[in-house]
Amino acid sequence: MWKLFKRKTPRISLIHVLFERGSNIMERKHRGLANVLxxxxxxxxxxxIKIAMILFITIYVASIVYLLVDTFSTNTDNIQVDHIYVPKNVSLKDTQNRSLDEENKFIRVRIKEFYLYMDSLKNDTNGKHIYDSIIHYRPGLLDSITYWESLNNQK
Known part of the structure; x- marks a missing residue:
């Protein structure tokens, strides 16, 4: 009819072809090494063979247990958060020729404005979709803002 539901033939890109050839080469090399072994x-x-397998599994499991124990036994009290600064090569139109305190104040205002914007999106019926997608793609964003505010309130 109007070809609304026309089946599209997939276009093969050069990068796809190169990766396919590379994977074929690697598969042949792996097969050759497997045949030698x-x-x-x-x-x-x-x-x-049983002794070798038991030795391999023992070493493998011991290394995993060591990594898990080491991960959960580290002390997380030593985490420090530094001040947030704008890099020198970033030029914001409102922050040029300002002192460091004014710049930090500007950053605080921008973060507060963003937080209020997110709050208004959350409370709006039309903006709820945008809010949910932002939270879905950046799940720790609002937690970072509240943590940053708590650090600023401690000063």
Whole structure:
């Protein structure tokens, strides 16, 4: 009819072709290495294979347990948060030729304005969709703002 639901043929890009060729080359090399290792292991007895497998699994599990214990046993009280500064190479139209305190005040005002904007989106029926998508793609954004406000209130 009007070809509204025309089936699109997928266009193959050059990057896709290059990655496909690269993966084929790597697969052939892996297969060659696997064949070499299979030939070497073919001469081993079953008890020797079992010992090798038990040794491999023991080392693997021990390394994972070590990493998990090390991860959960680290002290998280030493985390420090530094001041937020605008880099020198970023030029904001309202912050040029200002002192550091004025610049920090400007940043505080911008963050407060953003927080109020997000709050108004949350309370608006039409803006709820935008608010939900922002929270979906940046889940810790509002937590960071409240944490930043609590740090500023401590000063």
């Amino acid at each position: 299979n030939k070497k292991v073919a001469r081993w007895s079953t008890s020797r």
